[in-house]
Amino acid sequence: MLRKILKILLIALLVLVVAAMVGAVLFVRSPLPKTAGALNVAGVRAPVTVYRDRYGVPHIFAENEHDLFFAQGYVTAQDRLFQMDFQRRAGAGRLSEVLGEATLDNDRFLRTIGMYRAAQKDLEAISPDTLVYLQAYADGVNAFIAQAGDDLPLEFRILGYRPEPWQPLDSIVWGKLMAYQLGGNYEIELFRAQLIDLLGPEKAADLLPRYPQTGPFIVPPEVKRYGGLRGLDLAAAAKLRRFLRADGDGLGSNNWVIAGSRTTTGKPLLANDPHLGLQIPSVWYQVGLHGGRFNVVGFTFAGVPGIILGHNDRIAWGVTNVGPDVQDLYIEKVNPDNPNQVEFMGKWEDVQVIEEVIRVAGRAEPVVETVRITRHGPIMNAVLGDEMAQAEPVALRWTALDGGALWQAFMLLNQARNWEDFRNALRYFDVPSQNFVYADVDGNIGYQMPGRIPIRAKGDGTVPVPGWTGEYEWIGFIPFEELPSVFNPAVGYIATANNQVVPDTYPYLIGTSWSARYRAQRIVDLINSKDKLSVEDMKAIQGDIRPVTTDIFVPLLDGVTSEDPAVAKALELMRGWDRQMHADRPEPLIYHMFLQRLFHRTLGDEMAAAGDAEMIEEYLKEFRDEPTQLLEQLAQDPTNPWWNDVGTPETETRDQIVAAAFTEAVAELQKSTEAKDPARWRWGEAHYANFDHLIFAAVDPLNRLFNRRVPARGEAFTVNAASQAYPSFVMNSGVSFRSVMDLSDLSAAHMIHTTGQSGQLFSPHYDDMIEAWQNVEYHTMLFNRADIEKAAKDVLVLRP
Secondary structure, eight states: OHHHHHHHHHHHHHHHHHHHHHHHHHHHHTTOOOOSEEEEOTTOOSOEEEEEOTTOOEEEEOSSHHHHHHHHHHHHHHHHHHHHHHHHHHHHTOTHHHHGGGGHHHHHHHHHHTHHHHHHHHHHHOOHHHHHHHHHHHHHHHHHHHHHTTOOOHHHHHHTOOOOOOOHHHHHHHHHHHHHHTOOHHHHHHHHHHHHHHHOHHHHHHHSTTSOOSSOOOOOTTTOOOGGGTTOOSHHHHHHHHHTTOOTTOOEEEEEEEOGGGBSSSSOEEEEEEEEEOOBSOSEEEEEEEETTEEEEEEEETTSOSOSEEEESSEEEEEEEOOOOOEEEEEOOEETTEEEEEEETTEEEEOEEEEEEEOOTTOSSOEEEEEEEOSSOBBOGGGTTOTTOOSOOEEEEEGGGSOOOHHHHHHHHHHOOSHHHHHHHHTTOOSSOEEEEEEETTSOEEEEOOSOOEEESSOOSSSOEESSSSTTOEEEEOOGGGSOEEESOTTSEEEESSOOOSOTTSSSOOOSOOOOSHHHHHHHHHHTTSSSBOHHHHHHHHTOOOOTTHHHHGGGGTTOOOSSHHHHHHHHHHHTOOOOOOTTOSHHHHHHHHHHHHHIIIIIHHHHHTTOTTHHHHHHHHOSHHHHHHHHHHHTOTTOGGGSOTTSSSOOOHHHHHHHHHHHHHHHHHHHHOOSSGGGOOHHHHSEEEEOBTTTTTSTTHHHHHOEEEEOOOOTTSSSOEEEOTTTOOEEEEEOEEEEEETTOTTEEEEEESSOSOOOTTSTTSSTTHHHHHTTOOEEEEOSHHHHHHHOSEEEEEEO
């Protein structure tokens, strides 16, 4: 009887386990979209065919433009609906409605800046044609939401909410959010002001060497000093940047275009690899659009119609970030008798007061953020750590907060047939300003920098300025016809890597803060290493992992010796190193720990002596190019005062500090790696590509399901950009996609992005691009319908 009872119980338990497993599978797999067969979809006007290749990349063929963008919205929502909802909530400052207190500071910050308010200005000024495309896209997204019912992506069901209907404003706000991620000049202004206050203008200028060295550090005489800004804290801004995957100094890009006279194909070759924060799902979505006046393929962002980067049947284009100075901080004088007034040119002006109501999951009452907006922009103190209003009020002036026509530019760009069309499209491109390279099937190449770049009545935008005098106002913008541009240069190529756009003789100020020359120099050297370049040469340049900085800093070790066996072994490795940043080698790890300790030894003592020992940590977290360029200058000057440790009575030289820093680096690595032998250390164990999920990155155990990480080759200054965080070396930003386009054969471009097409955890396309991305391999992006049909793995027809 007991055996029978146990048998029955065991069978019942097995049934329950099987039922639970089946339920779990249904729970996580039921949201996977239908990608083959036919669907009746309300809103589509004629049959639309969607071909998906082996990576799940869709090519959409429609009989009219409405259906083309309707289907793009539908298909993108199939793959990325949660990401789309996350991004619009981030832009609107509404994440706390579903995520609670964890994102409240981010929402307060974004509501204060006013991303959604700025997007509304864009919407009000948008062209009728562009609005039609945005609305069709939104209708497609909403058709999918309605048809999905309860079969929503897993994140919605874990968090327990449904997405609201999509609207054009939700697409527009993504442009504002991207502009914020690619900007950040105001943070540099504030940090520079704090350095001036701590160390004085001369040493502050040394620490930020991209600031012009031809004259005194410009401090507006009305301000005198910046002690009044010491109460402001960049921690909130840093927290937001990390949340948006825009932290560190690793956002940038490479692009270059080669004229047919210098290629093996006889036609231009164009390469592009934007550097953005890493995440899963990928920030990019690959798609082909074929219908009406559109016949274009490439990369876009989930949540926006059209193609951002790619080619049509006539032209190809790519971008890197210019990084112009389009943000200024204005110190305001508040009326002591009325907090809602500020002074301007001797008179009190009313500020605009907006009550931003933030609903927070888990709270009964909403949080009300009072935003005060002066003629210059929102006052930022409350979200910069100055809750008690002890610092002087600072307002943010930023071009992205004005109305713009960014999406009109992209729609025209997708349809451009030649150089003239291309430039006309970019007249509407306001922010974020980009270095556009161009090539066409007729053999032309070109470069155009667009954007609204302010002209200042006084000052250069490097530090906060008085807002009450009227002397530092923006008095206009650089005319489009006078922005930097070149067409078919005699040298036969154009290359950009966020480096300075034009010489200082250019009559307007674009900015004072540029990426270091290192990536650009390596690209130019590799281009000039051959008379003619092939597609494979372009790929090899994109995969290059030898930083030119090693030629500056590794020779500093030539005279270093040590009796310590580990230090001696590490020195031996460094002297035999080929200076390639391979993930499976110890030398890159030794090199970067050595540089970290050298920065501390060289720069940290002055900051500690000035009364702020933590400033070196903030400096190295915020900046990478600047300390490296300063160290490059110091490397050629063995007795420069920066080498001396001001905390000791002796006067140290470069060689003494280098030896001490290297010894410290080896000891630190022995401790952190738990391996005594330097030959066992591996760069990829510390330097791994960190594909964190949008919200579950640190939520155990969900992070183990959603996150991905792989060892990463390269570093911040290699062409194959793989920026290392400080102090951990983790790669949180870097190459977000690669493309190589041959204008002699646009039927098969070479493209890859980071993780995969789908944001659905259990989709086969959630992470199937990672290995190819890691190994600098490419996905063939087809263009001709016959080839697309032949390669299709799934075919879906959307019917009225």
